[in-house]
Amino acid sequence: MTVVVPTYNEVDNVVSLVERLLALPMPSLHVLIADDNSPDGTGEVADKLAAENPGRVTVVHRAGKEGLGRAYVDGMSRALDAGADYVxxxxxxxxxxxxxxxGLLGTLLSTRAGVVIGSRYVPGGQLDENWPFYRRALSGWANFYVHTLLNVRIRDLTAGFKVWQADVLRDIGLDRVQSNGYSFQVxxxxxxxxxxxxIIEVPIRFEERTSGASKMTTRTKVESAVMPFRLRWKHRSRGA
Structure with a gap:
């Protein structure tokens, strides 16, 4: 399995994240970091991690900050090209x-689902008590808004923690994905x-970040609001 992690100014978190990933009882796990030319040195730290863990950590240096969705498309496409069975x-x-x-991978394998989501909003899911109220309200509204427009029966539609079958990603066709920002998830x-x-959701506990800053901007919020309308228009006559 390849874990794709987009980064932009995450120098305070990337080392801990990679260490925790490589400590999992999953010897075939590979980490692919897609860095958007972070000015804080995240890319250089990621290169050091790759040098210290040859064959298990790869770094993709992108030209600049093009958005979360573009980073994921790039990283996932490279993972598929490298032969990953699960992403x-x-x-x-x-x-x-x-x-x-x-646990997410185990659920994927045992149920033969296309994707398993680590969900905040199914029974047993939790939000960190320190997650700001405005973020809770925004997340709740976003899920309600997208449910209403697209009628997708997923509780955590904006979730960013998941495991995909590689064949499902190929079926979707990453080259057809339009989103630049957080609407990529939807x-x-x-x-x-x-x-x-x-699609199966399993409960996780979502933690509030302790270092660095959120990348949510007004531009990404506007894109997230407009994207459901674009999806309805683009795919309604295609059956996707």
């Missing part, structure tokens, strides 16, 4: 618990659903 995605800010990955869920793939 995981997670944030670099330690909000997603690496220790939950074996678009991928929508396309997988439209193609008939099974």
């Amino acid at each position: 995981a995605q997670m944030d670099a800010d330690l909000s997603h618990p690496p220790e939950a990955l074996p 678009e991928m869920h929508y396309l997988a659903t439209q193609l008939g793939h099974t």
Whole structure:
């Protein structure tokens, strides 16, 4: 399994994240860091981690900050080209618990689902008590908004912690994904659903970051609001 981790100014978190991932009882796990030319030196630290862990850590240096969605498309495409059977995605800010990955993969294998989501909003899922109220409200509203427009029956539609079957990603066709920012998560869920793939949510505890800053901007919020309308228009006559 390859874990794709986009980074931009995550120098305070990337070492801990990689150490925790490589400590998992998953000897075939590979970490692919897609860094958007972070000015804080994240890319250089990632290169050091790759040098210290040959064959297990790879770094993709991208030209600049093009958005979370573009970083994921790049990283996932490279993982598929390298022959990964399963591709995981997670944030670099330690909000997603690496220790939950074996369980996500185990659920994927035992159920033969197309994708398994680490969900905040299914029974047993938790949000860090320190997660700001406005973030909780924004996340709740975003899920309600997308549910209403796209009728996708997933509780955590904006979730960014998941494991995919490689064949599902190939079926979706990463080259057709339009999103640049956080709406990437919604678009991928929508396309997988439209193609008939099974999506399963399992509970996780979502932690508030302790280092670094959120990358959520006004621009990404606007894109996230507009994307569901684009998805309905683009894919309604194609059956995805």
